[in-house]
Amino acid sequence: MLEYTHRKYPSVLLERAVEELSKLPGVGRRTALRLALHLLRCDKAATERLASALVSLRLEVKYCRSCHNICDADLCEICSDRNRDGALLCVVENVREMMAVESTGQFRGLYHVLGGVISPLDGIGPGDIEVDSLVERVAAGGVTEVILALSATMEGDTTCFFIYRKLAPTGVGVSVIARGVAVGDELSYADELTLGRSIMQRIPFEIKEAL
Amino acid sequence: MLEYTHRKYPSVLLERAVEELSKLPGVGRRTALRLALHLLRCDKAATERLASALVSLRLEVKYCRSCHNICDADLCEICSDRNRDGALLCVVENVREMMAVESTGQFRGLYHVLGGVISPLDGIGPGDIEVDSLVERVAAGGVTEVILALSATMEGDTTCFFIYRKLAPTGVGVSVIARGVAVGDELSYADELTLGRSIMQRIPFEIKEAL
Numbered sequence: 001m002l003e004y005t006h007r008k009y010p011s012v013l014l015e016r017a018v019e020e021l022s023k024l025p026g027v028g029r030r031t032a033l034r035l036a037l038h039l040l041r042c043d044k045a046a047t048e049r050l051a052s053a054l055v056s057l058r059l060e061v062k063y064c065r066s067c068h069n070i071c072d073a074d075l076c077e078i079c080s081d082r083n084r085d086g087a088l089l090c091v092v093e094n095v096r097e098m099m100a101v102e103s104t105g106q107f108r109g110l111y112h113v114l115g116g117v118i119s120p121l122d123g124i125g126p127g128d129i130e131v132d133s134l135v136e137r138v139a140a141g142g143v144t145e146v147i148l149a150l151s152a153t154m155e156g157d158t159t160c161f162f163i164y165r166k167l168a169p170t171g172v173g174v175s176v177i178a179r180g181v182a183v184g185d186e187l188s189y190a191d192e193l194t195l196g197r198s199i200m201q202r203i204p205f206e207i208k209e210a211l
Numbered sequence: 212m213l214e215y216t217h218r219k220y221p222s223v224l225l226e227r228a229v230e231e232l233s234k235l236p237g238v239g240r241r242t243a244l245r246l247a248l249h250l251l252r253c254d255k256a257a258t259e260r261l262a263s264a265l266v267s268l269r270l271e272v273k274y275c276r277s278c279h280n281i282c283d284a285d286l287c288e289i290c291s292d293r294n295r296d297g298a299l300l301c302v303v304e305n306v307r308e309m310m311a312v313e314s315t316g317q318f319r320g321l322y323h324v325l326g327g328v329i330s331p332l333d334g335i336g337p338g339d340i341e342v343d344s345l346v347e348r349v350a351a352g353g354v355t356e357v358i359l360a361l362s363a364t365m366e367g368d369t370t371c372f373f374i375y376r377k378l379a380p381t382g383v384g385v386s387v388i389a390r391g392v393a394v395g396d397e398l399s400y401a402d403e404l405t406l407g408r409s410i411m412q413r414i415p416f417e418i419k420e421a422l
Contacts, residue, residue: 008310008313009310010280010281010282010287010288010289010306010309010310011272011273011281011282011283012283013264013267013268013271013272013283014268014272014281014306016264016267016268017264017265017267017268019264020260020261020264020265021261021264021265023257023261024246024249024261025245025246025249026242026245027246031237033307033310034236034237034307035235035236035238036265036268037305037306037307038235038236039235039265039268039269040268040269040272040281044269044270046234047265047266047268047269047270048266048269049231050231050232050234050235050262050265051261051262051263051265051266052262053224053227053228053230053231053232054228054231054232054247054250054258054261054262055258055259055262056224056227056228057224057225057227057228057247057250057251057258058250058251058255058258058259059255059258060224061222061224061225061251062222069221070221070222070224070225070251071221071222072222072223072224076221077221078221094248095221095225095244095248096244096245096248098221099219099220099221099244102219
């Protein structure tokens with residue numbers, strides 16, 4: 001593969017577009033050039049729609065005052081849904097994880113979006129994520145269980161531990177999502193840690209009526 | 212991997228941004244969401260710079276009146292460079308290929324950017340690419356050799372053949388770039404067609420002073 005980094009672009013406009021596109025995560029200069037040339041082949045309105053969608057999102061985005069999820073109003077659709085169970089709070093790292101949990105259809109409570117996990121290496125400390133507002137929310141009453149649905153990483157585990165300590169004085173029940181062998185995975189390919197946790201956290205066998 | 216296609220976005224603004232981003236080639240809804248959330252974490256000016264770079268490129272882009280390369284003026288830098296050999300024309304598919312040839316440092320002539328290759332499946336016919344302007348350029352005189360530097364694909368070969376036929380009446384010399392075993396490739400891994408062409412198009416062995 002040829003290296004595009006030190007290559008001279010035939011146009012300053014093209015160079016600037018490539019420069020800006022390549023700042024996006026996972027987009028190198030080669031991909032950026034491909035994207036820029038793609039836009040040149042589409043009609044002008046398409047580029048304008050893309051640009052305006054990005055600027056509108058960035059400038060007009062709102063965050064739910066209760067769960068800190070991205071939303072269009074003061075309170076998000078989930079928080080304002082009276083059919084959902086306000087006694088259950090599911091703590092997630094960000095919007096993507098919230099959407100992932102939501103799409104399982106297994107959770108009918110409310111969420112609390114942290115906006116990150118504690119990660120000293122990335123300079124994210126406990127004060128940079130929405131833990132205080134979580135404690136306030138729980139302290140205000142009405143919540144019986146907080147489910148920690150964070151990634152099974154060092155950062156996720158650290159954050160779980162930190163939140164657990166912060167919530168202890170409120171007396172609320174705190175649980176974490178099960179870690180174990182993924183559905184569809186062959187046991188022989190599971191790593192030892194995961195398999196170990198699966199065994200330690202075994203549950204009584206029962207025949208489920210419907211899943 | 213979970214499927215994001217039918218997932219409900221918590222915000223219309225976010226949905227619109229994901230929608231527009233996922234129209235880019237190679238960007239699915241999952242990647243689009245990641246890019247949109249990335250922009251939300253960066254400062255507002257970054258998104259505005261990206262958007263304005265894309266719109267400027269699309270609205271203000273110019274094409275060289277001689278070689279049809281993207282440029283900032285009426286005539287591109289290469290075409291207006293008096294040190295380059297106007298008797299040699301290298302025909303390329305688009306700007307990326309031009310940049311690739313240019314970065315080899317092996318070509319000091321001028322280019323002719325077709326803007327595509329003939330591809331009936333994609334609805335690109337001979338009239339959609341800059342062949343007529345190439346013939347005019349050659350007919351105007353001063354060009355002694357046209358080098359066809361197109362991809363070694365069915366579409367590239369078809370286009371080479373079409374251009375060759377179109378240029379025949381002008382009497383200009385037409386050559387194609389060598390096809391063969393790539394530098395650094397092991398012979399046993401080369402496919403039969405490439406190896407066959409390498410043998411058919413063998414050249415006298417000589418010790419090069421410098422490469």
